[in-house]
Structures are given as structure tokens and as C-alpha cells.
Amino acid sequence: MQKAQGKTEGVKGYFRKRHVHVICCITMLCFIFGYVWNTSNGTWLDTPIQICNTMRNNTQDLDDFTKIKLLSNHICLLEDSLQIELPRMIYTKPQTLKPPRTDVLMMTPWFAPIVWEGTYNSEILNEQFRQRNVTIGLTVFAIKKYVVFLQKFLETAETYFMVGYRVNYYIFTDRPEAVPKVALKEGRNIVVLQVQNYARWQEISMRRMEMISYFSQQQFINEVSYLVCVDADMRFNDQVGVEILSNLFGTLHPGFYASERQSFTYERRPASQAYVPHDEGDFYYMGSFFGGTVKEVYKLTKKCHEAIMMDKAKGIEAIWHEESHLNKYFLYHKPTKILSPEYMWDNNMGSPAILKKRRFLAVPKNHAAIRNK
Amino acid sequence: MPLAGDGNLKVISAFFLIPRQADLDETFSVLPRMSYAQPFLDKPQRTDVLLMSPWLAPIMWEGTFNRDILNTQYRQKNLVVGVATFAVKKYVRFIEGFLRSVNIFFLSGHRVNFYLFTDHPEKVPSMKLAPEKRLFIIPVESYSRWQDISMNRMDIISSYIRNRWRYEVDYLYSMDIDVQLFEHIGVEIIDTLVGTISSWQYTKPRENNSYERRPESRAAIPRGEGDFYYAASFYGGSVSEVYKLTTACFKGVTEDRANGIEAKWHEESHLNKYLLYHKPTRLLSPEYYWDDELIRPPIIKVKRLSSVRKNLKEVRS
Numbered sequence: 001m002q003k004a005q006g007k008t009e010g011v012k013g014y015f016r017k018r019h020v021h022v023i024c025c026i027t028m029l030c031f032i033f034g035y036v037w038n039t040s041n042g043t044w045l046d047t048p049i050q051i052c053n054t055m056r057n058n059t060q061d062l063d064d065f066t067k068i069k070l071l072s073n074h075i076c077l078l079e080d081s082l083q084i085e086l087p088r089m090i091y092t093k094p095q096t097l098k099p100p101r102t103d104v105l106m107m108t109p110w111f112a113p114i115v116w117e118g119t120y121n122s123e124i125l126n127e128q129f130r131q132r133n134v135t136i137g138l139t140v141f142a143i144k145k146y147v148v149f150l151q152k153f154l155e156t157a158e159t160y161f162m163v164g165y166r167v168n169y170y171i172f173t174d175r176p177e178a179v180p181k182v183a184l185k186e187g188r189n190i191v192v193l194q195v196q197n198y199a200r201w202q203e204i205s206m207r208r209m210e211m212i213s214y215f216s217q218q219q220f221i222n223e224v225s226y227l228v229c230v231d232a233d234m235r236f237n238d239q240v241g242v243e244i245l246s247n248l249f250g251t252l253h254p255g256f257y258a259s260e261r262q263s264f265t266y267e268r269r270p271a272s273q274a275y276v277p278h279d280e281g282d283f284y285y286m287g288s289f290f291g292g293t294v295k296e297v298y299k300l301t302k303k304c305h306e307a308i309m310m311d312k313a314k315g316i317e318a319i320w321h322e323e324s325h326l327n328k329y330f331l332y333h334k335p336t337k338i339l340s341p342e343y344m345w346d347n348n349m350g351s352p353a354i355l356k357k358r359r360f361l362a363v364p365k366n367h368a369a370i371r372n373k
Numbered sequence: 374m375p376l377a378g379d380g381n382l383k384v385i386s387a388f389f390l391i392p393r394q395a396d397l398d399e400t401f402s403v404l405p406r407m408s409y410a411q412p413f414l415d416k417p418q419r420t421d422v423l424l425m426s427p428w429l430a431p432i433m434w435e436g437t438f439n440r441d442i443l444n445t446q447y448r449q450k451n452l453v454v455g456v457a458t459f460a461v462k463k464y465v466r467f468i469e470g471f472l473r474s475v476n477i478f479f480l481s482g483h484r485v486n487f488y489l490f491t492d493h494p495e496k497v498p499s500m501k502l503a504p505e506k507r508l509f510i511i512p513v514e515s516y517s518r519w520q521d522i523s524m525n526r527m528d529i530i531s532s533y534i535r536n537r538w539r540y541e542v543d544y545l546y547s548m549d550i551d552v553q554l555f556e557h558i559g560v561e562i563i564d565t566l567v568g569t570i571s572s573w574q575y576t577k578p579r580e581n582n583s584y585e586r587r588p589e590s591r592a593a594i595p596r597g598e599g600d601f602y603y604a605a606s607f608y609g610g611s612v613s614e615v616y617k618l619t620t621a622c623f624k625g626v627t628e629d630r631a632n633g634i635e636a637k638w639h640e641e642s643h644l645n646k647y648l649l650y651h652k653p654t655r656l657l658s659p660e661y662y663w664d665d666e667l668i669r670p671p672i673i674k675v676k677r678l679s680s681v682r683k684n685l686k687e688v689r690s
Contacts, residue, residue, distance in 0.1 A: 084651070085650050085651060086649075086650045086651070086652065087650075088595070088598065089598070090597055090598065091427070093578065093579045093599065093600065094423060094426055094427050094600055094601070095423060096422060096423050096432075096570060096575040096576065096601070096658075097421070097422060097423070097575075097576060097672065098423065099420065099421075099422065099423045099424060100423075101417075102417060102420035103415065103417070104414060104415060104417060105412060105413065105414050105415070105416065105417050105418070106417060106424045106425050107418075107424050107425055107431050107437060108412055109409070109412055109418075109437070109438050109439035109442060110438070110439065110442045110443060110446065111431040111438060111443075111561070111655075113425055113429040113431065114414070115429075119425060119427075119429075120427055120428070120429050121427035121428060124427060124428045124652065125428055125429070128428065128652070243429065252414065257414045257415075258413070258414060258415055260411065261411045277406075279408060280406065280407075280408070281411065282411065282412060283412070283414075331404075332403045332404045332405075333403060333404070334404070334442070334446070337429075340414075354414075354415060
């Protein structure tokens with residue numbers, strides 16, 4: 001190699017002049033980039049929500065929730081819930097020494113709020129959620145004869161469920177033609193998802209986990225922020241609003257809220273994946289009302305479905321089907337919010353004093369008739 | 374230790390490092406088997422105090438939580454917490470007591486970086502800290518007025534988050550130096566945006582809370598508004614939330630200075646304004662900052678952190 005003139009000091013003859021220039025240019029670009037990045041005055045912290053949503057919407061072929069999390073965290077380093085500034089609001093001051101209710105447990109030992117009437121201010125919560133522009137998905141399964149419940153369910157949902165918010169009703173059914181036409185308010189849609197039925201009602205019930213997890217990944221992640229998964233044979237009777245929303249929430253079974261953990265009807269056979277030993281258990285959750293962010297509901301339903309399949313392979317079926325698996329899941333993945341029995345009640349169970357509202361009620365039905373062909 | 378305002382360091386660190394990703398916002402991976410008493414729905418842990426704000430933020434009181442569950446959930450996340458504290462002029466005398474007590478009682482067993490800003494780095498006593506705790510001593514200039522020293526903390530915290538701490542910690546707390554811990558403060562304090570209810574004002578109706586009321590100030594809170602009176606001696610949250618808080622508060626301080634007004638309780642007034650319109654996700658009861666001049670009533674079952682008795686006039690001169 002010729003020793004050319006103008007070679008840079010310190011690289012005697014190892015590099016051509018051209019190479020040295022290229023290396024210098026690249027290094028300069030790196031420093032300029034670093035300088036610009038650093039002095040862009042913390043704009044990374046002002047990244048608006050829109051970028052998060054775009055990332056999510058563009059990953060159509062995603063099959064790995066971890067990928068979304070890594071991407072979205074890298075760009076949006078803000079927790080969505082606090083990019084909001086509340087307007088001036090007038091309401092009664094909370095009093096440190098005067099709790100609004102002293103008759104019930106307000107919070108779990110891991111700080112998940114338990115939602116009771118009188119403990120929250122809807123106005124503040126609505127303001128926080130509206131600014132986040134959330135859309136809520138409500139999943140309901142109307143397989144075979146259960147289509148008969150849809151009319152009442154949807155009508156009452158229109159009156160009481162997430163009023164004023166964008167809602168997608170995801171109706172899983174094997175009879176799409178039987179889905180009633182119900183007048184919907186603005187911003188609310190019905191999405192009919194045709195699925196197969198099964199011969200046994202227990203099978204239909206348990207397969208919901210598989211179907212929710214599949215559609216969460218394929219569709220719901222791109223359409224809604226939160227998923228609420230409920231039974232169809234119910235009607236709304238009072239406000240069910242954004243006070244229920246959290247990363248992962250479950251609802252207390254109305255029959256067990258005062259029971260000792262030994263009498264919870266957990267699956268007690270160690271051979272089942274849903275097994276819970278007698279000395280463990282926080283609450284008994286109802287399988288007919290749970291939810292959370294799409295990601296958390298995906299994780300829950302996927303885990304429950306896998307557990308159901310593992311039990312099947314061993315020829316065992318948990319005592320309360322997917323509800324047993326749900327309870328196992330919630331014991332080892334604590335929910336971040338719990339709904340009181342106000343959110344899941346049956347009028348046949350009377351009116352205890354602690355129940356100030358009955359928001360979501362079982363519709364009377366003839367079990368034998370409705371569960372058969 | 375890198376010094377404040379080292380320009381070269383800024384450029385290199387920005388280029389090669391990425392911010393840490395605090396993701397306590399999701400539920401945790403599976404917990405192990407644990408043994409503890411069952412919670413009962415009709416048996417609230419405490420009925421004498423408010424356990425939750427109207428926007429469903431939990432309030433930390435003794436007897437309401439299970440630290441084992443919280444610790445297990447926390448450990449799965451591999452988080453680092455930062456604590457910023459300032460010891461300027463005569464306040465250096467509090468450093469030893471502060472470090473000794475936080476070493477024992479603050480987030481015991483968990484990783485914490487203490488960032489001690491002082492104008493007398495030579496006066497910091499050498500001390501052996503627990504293995505998960507690290508101390509960074511950062512020289513800083515002092516101001517002639519103690520009010521200015523106090524208010525400028527917001528600016529320093531804000532710029533340190535932007536330039537350095539977002540790469541080092543997930544959560545950041547600001548604590549006064551003239552305090553000592555007497556009881557454990559653990560992971561129950563870790564949440565997105567956390568404020569402490571003032572021990573002086575938790576019983577007062579909102580008209581008597583010491584909010585700034587003059588409309589000319591940026592910290593003004595109109596009558597008829599206000600949830601709690603928060604103490605500026607202990608607050609924190611995720612790095613991005615604390616960044617937003619300190620930036621907004623210092624902006625208020627600067628605008629007030631330009632208009633020739635100083636808020637009644639300095640940066641604490643601005644903090645209270647901020648937390649009124651950006652609700653905290655968790656609140657700490659007065660157990661977490663108890664002013665030693667007050668007699669402790671029975672509802673304050675535990676005094677975890679308390680100010681050290683001092684002659685205010687003398688120490689601020």
C-alpha cells in the first residue's frame with residue numbers, strides 16, 4: 001500500500017485516506033445523532049398515546065404479546081393512565097378519618113380495590129378514562145339455545161354498561177342468524193363471531209377460554225383496550241361502568257363471600273391442574289364475570305385453556321369446569337381489582353345489608369331445558 | 374462519580390443506553406404457594422381510617438397489607454428504586470442519622486440507589502451500607518435563601534431524571550434529609566405516582582388546608598377544591614411520572630418568580646396543585662412522614678418515618 005499524503009496521525013499506513021474519511025464521517029454522525037437525541041429536551045417523555053396505538057395496530061401478524069410489549073415500552077415510556085390532566089371538578093372532600101363504608105373489606109392485602117357502592121367517585125373516574133379514549137369489548141357466548149338471552153342482555157347493556165363509551169359487543173354464536181337486532185347508541189357495535197358448538201354444555205362452557213384467547217390475539221388486541229367476559233344468561237340492572245376496569249379483575253361469587261376458604265368449592269383433587277390445597281385461597285371467584293386489559297385476559301384464558309386440555313388428556317374434568325381453573329389462576333396471579341357481589345347477584349339469594357346495589361343479575365331459567373339441544 | 378453538568382458524559386450516555394422499562398403496570402408472573410390468613414369480605418382490616426381514595430387509589434396504613442405477597446410480586450420484576458435527597462449548608466448534620474436509618478428500614482432487601490446532593494461532599498461520613506444499597510454523592514451549589522434551595526430541588530430532580538436516572542432506576546422518590554426511619558418502609562410505597570398525606574393537615578376540612586389561594590400564583594387552588602394536603606417531604610413514583618411532576622412544579626415556581634410572587638409553602642404548594650389535577654395512584658398515610666412536633670394519636674399505629682427535632686431558625690440560617 002502506498003503511503004499517501006494527508007493520512008491521519010495515528011493510523012500510519014494502515015488505512016487509506018478514503019477509509020479514514022469514511023470512519024470519521026460515521027463517527028461524526030454518531031456524535032451528532034447522540035447530541036440531537038440528548039438535547040431534544042426530554043421529548044421521549046412527551047411521546048403521545050397515538051404512537052402506542054399505532055404500534056399496536058400495525059402489528060397485525062403478531063403472534064407474540066411479548067413483542068408488542070417490548071416495542072411499545074421502548075417508545076412510550078409513559079403509563080397511559082396518567083397522561084391526563086383533570087379539569088376543575090367540584091365534589092365532597094374525602095375525609096381521612098371517615099371512611100365511607102366500614103362494613104366491608106375495601107381492599108385486598110395486596111392493595112387490589114374491592115368495588116362497592118359508595119367507595120368511588122364516578123365523575124373522577126369517568127374523567128380519567130374518557131381522556132384515555134378507551135374502547136371496551138364485552139364478550140358473551142350464545143351457543144345453541146342460549147341465543148334466547150341475547151335480546152334482554154343487549155337491551156340492558158345499552159342502558160347500564162359503560163354508558164357514554166365506545167363498546168364492541170363480541171357475540172360468539174353458532175347461530176348468527178338468531179342474533180337479535182337491537183338499537184344501539186352511538187359508538188357501540190355488535191360483532192358476531194361464528195364458532196362451533198359442542199355436544200355437552202360443560203364442553204361449551206370450557207371452550208370459551210380457548211375462543212377468547214384465540215380472538216384476543218387475532219382481533220381484540222387491535223380493537224379494544226379492555227375486555228369484559230360475561231355469561232349470556234344475565235341482565236344488567238344498575239350502573240356497571242369504568243370503576244370495574246383494571247389490568248386484571250375478577251368478581252366474587254355471591255354464594256361464598258362470607259365463607260371460610262376450606263369450604264370454597266375449589267378443585268381438590270391433586271391430579272387436576274386446577275387443584276388448590278385446603279390451606280390456600282383468598283376468595284372464590286365467579287366464572288361468569290372477569291376481565292382486564294386484552295393482554296391480561298389473553299394470558300388468563302390461554303393458561304386456563306391449556307390447563308383444561310392437560311386435564312382432558314388425563315381423563316379428569318375439574319369440578320366447576322373453567323371456573324375451577326379461573327380460581328386457580330387468580331390465586332397465583334392476583335387480580336388488580338375485585339368486583340363485589342353487587343356485580344354478580346341472583347335475586348333468589350335475598351337482600352343482605354351489605355348489598356347496596358344489584359348491578360348484574362342472573363336471569364331465571366330452566367337449567368335442564370336450556371342446556372339440552 | 375460523574376459530576377453534575379458533565380457535558381461529554383451526557384452525549385455518550387444518551388447514545389449507548391436505553392431507558393429502563395418500569396412495567397409494574399401489569400400483573401406479575403405466577404406466585405409460589407404462600408401461607409397467610411384468609412381475607413374476609415365482611416371484616417374490613419380497619420374501620421377508623423379511609424383506606425381508599427374516591428378514585429380507587431389505596432392508602433397505606435398499618436394492618437391493611439401483607440408484605441410477603443407484595444415482596445414476592447415485587448421481586449419478580451427486578452426493579453431498582455432511586456431516592457433523591459438534599460443536604461445543603463447546615464443540613465449536612467442530618468446525613469449520618471438519615472443514612473443509618475434508611476440502611477436498616479428503607480426497602481430492606483431490595484436494590485436502592487441513594488443520590489445525595491450536597492455542597493459539602495467532604496462532610497459525608499463514610500458508612501458501610503447493606504449490599505443492595507448504593508450511595509452516590511453529587512456536589513451541588515447552595516443558594517442564600519433556604520426557600521430557593523428547597524424549590525430548586527424540583528429542577529435538579531427533573532434534569533437528573535432526563536440525563537441520568539431514567540437509565541439507572543425504575544422508580545424515583547424524593548425525601549427530605551432531616552428525617553429518620555423507625556419502622557420498615559417497604560414495597561408498599563412503589564406505584565406510578567405516590568403522595569404522602571401531611572401529618573399536620575389530615576384532619577382539616579379543605580377550607581383550612583394550607584393551599585396557595587392567591588390566583589396570581591401558579592400554585593393556586595380555588596376554594597371548594599382539594600382532596601388532601603400532601604407533604605413535599607416524601608413523594609415519588611415511576612421516573613416518567615416524577616419527571617412530569619417536577620418539571621411542571623418547577624415551571625410553576627419559575628413563572629411565579631417572574632411575576633414576583635412566591636407560593637405560601639414553596640414547592641409544596643405547587644406539588645399540591647399538581648396532585649389535585651393528576652391524581653396519585655397510591656397515597657401514603659401520615660405514618661410515612663410524621664412531624665415529630667406532633668403528639669401521635671392512636672390511629673397512627675406506627676411511626677415509620679419522622680422528622681428530626683431541630684431549631685428551624687438556627688438550621689436555616
